[in-house]
Structures are given as C-alpha cells and as structure tokens.
Amino acid sequence: MSGISQRDTMGGLAKGLSVIETFTAERPRQSIAEVATASGLDRATARRCLLTLAHLGYADYDGKFFTLTPRVLRLGTACLAAMPLPHMVQPWLDRLSEELGESSSVSILDEDEIVYVARAAQRKVMSIALMPGSRLPAYCTSMGRVLLAALPEPEAMRRLLLKPLAARTELTLTDPEAVMAEVRATRARAYAVIDQEVELGLRSIAVPLLNARGGTVAALNLGLPVHAGDAETMVSRYLPALTRVQGEIRKILR
Amino acid sequence: MSGISQRDTMGGLAKGLSVIETFTAERPRQSIAEVATASGLDRATARRCLLTLAHLGYADYDGKFFTLTPRVLRLGTACLAAMPLPHMVQPWLDRLSEELGESSSVSILDEDEIVYVARAAQRKVMSIALMPGSRLPAYCTSMGRVLLAALPEPEAMRRLLLKPLAARTELTLTDPEAVMAEVRATRARAYAVIDQEVELGLRSIAVPLLNARGGTVAALNLGLPVHAGDAETMVSRYLPALTRVQGEIRKILR
C-alpha cells in the first residue's frame, strides 16, 4: 500500500491550489469570505492563501476583492509546453484542416472532461471559441467517447457518474447507460461520431491517437457543420483522412 | 506600508508553485533532485511538494520521474476563463480577421512577456502556433512595445533589463536603449510597427486597447506577411481598421 503519510504532504499547497480553482468565469472577482466558502477552507486560511498569491504576483488585491493575474497562466503553460504531443501533432492538424477546410483538434482526458491540447481552427462553426486548455464534458463529445472507450469499463463508468449528464441540446444522451453503450460501440468500430449533442448545427468525428504499442494517448477530431451532409456521408467522406493522419502520427509516437 | 507579515503568508504554497514552474518544454520529466536544484528548495521539501502534487492529481510519478498532468491546465484555464476581456474582444477579432484576411490578436503584459489572451488566426504566417496563453518577449513584438509604452519609463526599462535581449533575427533590436527609444516613439504615435524582429517574413502592427478613462488595458495587433507591402503602405492600409476597432472596444470597456 503506497499510502501517502502525513509527513510526505503539504497541506498549504493543496489549499492554495484549491483556492486558485475557485476562480471561474462566473466568479472572477472574489472576496475572502467567498473564496473560503467556495473552497471549504477556514476564512483565516483562505485569507493567507490569497495574500500569498497576491504577494507572489498570481493575484491582484484591491483591498476588497481578489482577481487572478496572467501570471497564473504560467502554470498551465508550463504544463502544455512540457507536453511533447501538441508540438508533434500541430503540423498534421494544420495540414488536415487546410486540406478539408474544417477545424481539427487533439485532446486528452482529465477525469470526466476532455482538454484541448492542440487545434487548427478553420471556419467558425462553434459558438464558443475553443483553444488549447479549453474543456468540454467527455460524455457528449466525439473525442470524449473515444477516450472513454480506451479505459477499463468500470473506470469509464465511474467518470460518467461524477456529475449528472446535462442535456446541452435535445439530441444529447443523458442516460449514463446509453452513453456507455455508445462508448462500447465506439471501441468496436474504432471511431466516434457525434451528431449535435454538444451544440446544434455541429457534428464531429473522432479517432484515437495510438502510440507504437497500440495504447490510446489522445483523440483527434474534425468538427463539421450539419450542412456538410448527413452523418453517414460524413463518415465516408472524412474518416479516411482522419485514419490516415492517425497512422502517420502513430509512426512518430514512441 | 503594506508589508506582508510572516503570519499572513503560506510558504508551502509559494514553494509548490515554484515547483510547478520548474517544468518546461526542455525539462518535462524531472527527478526530485532536479526539481530541488531548479527551484532552490531543499530536496526533502521538493519531495514533499512533488508527492503532494502527485497525490492531488497534478503530477504523475513513476517512482523516479515526475510529470505534470493536464489537471494543471485547470489552474491557467481558471484564470483565462475568469478574464472578461477575452470574451468581449473575440467577436471584434473575428470580424477584423475575416475582413482583412489576416490574423489578429489581443495580449496583455506579464513582466517582460506578452501573453496572448484572444486570437483569430487566419493564414499561417508564423512558424509557431500562437494561442491564448502563449508568450512572446515584449521587447521585439508590436504589442509588447505598445504595452511597455503605457508604463512609467523606469518601470519599462526595468522590464527590458530583466533578461539579455536575444537577436531572434538579424533585424531584432537588442540594445535596451534602442528598444526604449522605439517605445518612446510608440507612445508618441500611439501605435507600433515591428518589421521582422520576431521572425523573418513577418511584420506586425499594434495599437493599445484603452478603457473609458484612457488607461491601456491590453494591446491589439495584426500580423502581416512581408509580401503584403512595405512597412509604410502597411500602416496606411491596415492602421485605420485597427484604430476603428480600438474605438469600438473602448466604448464597451468600463
């Protein structure tokens, strides 16, 4: 049992990170008390975390509210920059998007969300701007289905049950069992198709990116507007290009 | 004097964050000892930080090396998502890029670097993919010059002297005084032009984004390939569109 003993942990770090994560688009400016309740920390502790962050330049403080500064971006950027995958796949994405005239992306899984790590945007079909670091729920995205399909089934199920599945459109599957059935089907056919489950007007097709040993390390997708044809013609028209890139990338992934 | 007293700080948090920042593209996998020397921490302390990060899911540990996980991206993403500016300017960037057929971006300053917070990419002129969160040095970029021009001169100079200025191309200004002269000129004419100082073949023109009180809150730029004409015609052709957007955004920035 590799239990982490008391001696090997740093509570202060864990608390500070949870404080950073309380800042969202909905709550970009927070008082000490707000952060305390959002993070579950004592007010005194939340205050110390926030003052420390401000002192280090990760936060601004106007005497009343705290805001995160762009310095925080260094943390995430350190992570993205440290990943070899984005740099390796970017040229392939650029070529693929150029060739097909549509946006393509590569993402990986973080718990129940997919995280975009590389993207070549072509036209504007989605209402929200996606970029490296952006997140979408796994259950209703083509890349999410592909990545869940690579997990042992109980683990995939655990992640599907972390939060209730929201109906983003009238086509979104919200029953975990129904999604799981799609995940199984995805595993069987080695690609996933999403028909307007994230956003109306948007379809998407994804394949796993495999390393030399056949392990799934990420997912590659193509976003397509509905007027590009029905789901079936979409597969016959675009899947070959995706699998070709999948094969090329597999050669260069150790 | 708003000195931060000993009682108001959390050393553990500061140490942990510095540990995260030791991970870069050059050193994505690090041992405990490497992190210790890179961060200046004691090996025992670095170990506690790393084990804590691993325990929280921010790092992976194979018994020898640590790697950051995509979970770290939540920290930076929290920050970007919490910024109102990117969402407000994105539609303008999209329109501007569409209209002119070139890439436009908005960035802010973090010490001596500009940080992209929004971007509408059009064609591929730059060798590296820029995206929100990406960083470039301020001294050799049009947006950097604009943002430095908004600072008090001693502060701008301090930032120029933080690191030696690298000659990215044969046209890059590397003398801090020469750059400072350009910064002054930028302040005087209220826009900046960069001619292949970042990368050969790439020119760029930038204006400040001002709030209602006239304070500079960010910079807006347009990247142009050299074949779009010489620097002067570039200004006469593209500056009006930039200043128009600048004016529009100023109206909606409180």
Place this chain on the structure above:
DNA sequence: AGTTTTTGTTGAGATATCGCACAATTGGAG
C-alpha cells in the same frame, strides 16, 4: 569489483501554519 558521487528517505529540534474565538471594520437600513 571498489570507490566516489548523486539521490531518495528519515528523524529531531526549531518554526511556521491552522483553526478557533474574538475584535475591528464596513455597509446598509431605519
């Protein structure tokens, strides 16, 4: 293989930090 160097881990005393309870401040409402 033997030796040197580096690395990971552990312990103990010295500090720093936590969480609680209380004091001070702020912001409205009457």
Place this chain on the structure above:
DNA sequence: CTCCAATTGTGCGATATCTCAACAAAAACT
C-alpha cells in the same frame, strides 16, 4: 446618525511542516 448584520483582521495554543543533517541505496566512474 446609530444600530445591526455581515465581513474582515488578529492573537493564541495545538499541530503540521521546514531545515538540516545523517544515512542508505543507487548510479556513475575508475
């Protein structure tokens, strides 16, 4: 203006964590 309610700042004992050093294990070198 004054009071109440909500929020923020502060001292203190109990605990967690840091630093420093020693040690063991592994690597690198001869």
